Amino acid sequence: MAELLAFDRVVAGYGNAVVLHELGFALEEGQSLAVLGRNGVGKTSLLETLMGNTRVMRGAVRWAGQDITRWPAHRRAAAGLGWVPQEREVFPSLTVEENLTVIARKGPWTLQRVYELFPRLRERRGNYGNQLSGGEQQMLAIGRALMTNPRLLLLDEPMEGLAPIVVEELAVSIRRLCEQEGLASIVVEQHPVLALEMTHQAIVLERGTVVHAGPSADLANDTALLEGLLGVGIDETA
Numbered sequence: 456m457a458e459l460l461a462f463d464r465v466v467a468g469y470g471n472a473v474v475l476h477e478l479g480f481a482l483e484e485g486q487s488l489a490v491l492g493r494n495g496v497g498k499t500s501l502l503e504t505l506m507g508n509t510r511v512m513r514g515a516v517r518w519a520g521q522d523i524t525r526w527p528a529h530r531r532a533a534a535g536l537g538w539v540p541q542e543r544e545v546f547p548s549l550t551v552e553e554n555l556t557v558i559a560r561k562g563p564w565t566l567q568r569v570y571e572l573f574p575r576l577r578e579r580r581g582n583y584g585n586q587l588s589g590g591e592q593q594m595l596a597i598g599r600a601l602m603t604n605p606r607l608l609l610l611d612e613p614m615e616g617l618a619p620i621v622v623e624e625l626a627v628s629i630r631r632l633c634e635q636e637g638l639a640s641i642v643v644e645q646h647p648v649l650a651l652e653m654t655h656q657a658i659v660l661e662r663g664t665v666v667h668a669g670p671s672a673d674l675a676n677d678t679a680l681l682e683g684l685l686g687v688g689i690d691e692t693a
């Protein structure tokens with residue numbers, strides 16, 4: 456399978472502070488990747504670096520065969536990187552339908568298909584962004600990213616703050632996106648068990664670098680390794 460994305464020994468940070476240290480990984484077309492690690496190890500910074508929002512001091516980011524290390528953020532979005540930020544950033548004074556269409560780009564993802572994936576959004580189509588529950592806002596944020604017709608969907612803690620039943624519903628939808636639609640994705644998650652269920656490959660970060668890389672299923676089945684990498688109590692967070 457063709458390489459879609461690669462970080463090649465990336466050193467990056469904010470101002471003079473280095474947060475990512477020689478960080479490397481690769482992702483193939485249509486594959487999904489879980490990015491795991493304890494608080495503050497650089498998971499969000501990895502996504503920020505991919506979107507062009509950090510300072511890259513060394514190394515390279517490759518996307519679909521091109522070196523995008525110095526590309527501005529807007530060019531990356533236009534090249535197919537679909538970002539669902541941690542804060543969701545739904546437009547509060549636009550309706551659900553306006554939120555979905557305002558930054559849409561042509562491609563297989565249409566309003567109709569987003570409503571099929573998230574029927575709840577169809578029911579709430581006339582509601583304003585600030586009249587939605589946390590779970591609905593998260594569905595809207597994902598739906599809006601899909602409407603840009605990305606080649607890679609970036610999800611930063613999509614389950615944060617959601618009720619368990621909503622988490623299940625979203626996990627099924629996200630898995631379907633990867634398995635049936637062949638959409639590549641990167642999922643940053645605090646809940647390792649859930650993230651590993653949803654993805655093909657996983658990397659674990661420690662202090663801004665990759666300390667483990669391999670198939671998600673292997674890591675999910677190796678409780679001792681998982682606990683060693685991520686600390687005790689992982690079962691409680693599943």
Ligand SMILES: Nc1ncnc2c1ncn2[C@@H]1O[C@H](COP(=O)(O)OP(=O)(O)OP(=O)(O)O)[C@@H](O)[C@H]1O
Pocket residue numbers: 469472474492493494495496497498499500501
């Ligand atoms: N805008 C910023 N400016 C300066 N330092 C930052 C900025 N954003 C993050 N950092 C620092 O970078 C390091 C990594 O943070 P990051 O948010 O990437 O970690 P994380 O693994 O996503 O953490 P969490 O799981 O808590 O969200 C932290 O030490 C953090 O304080």
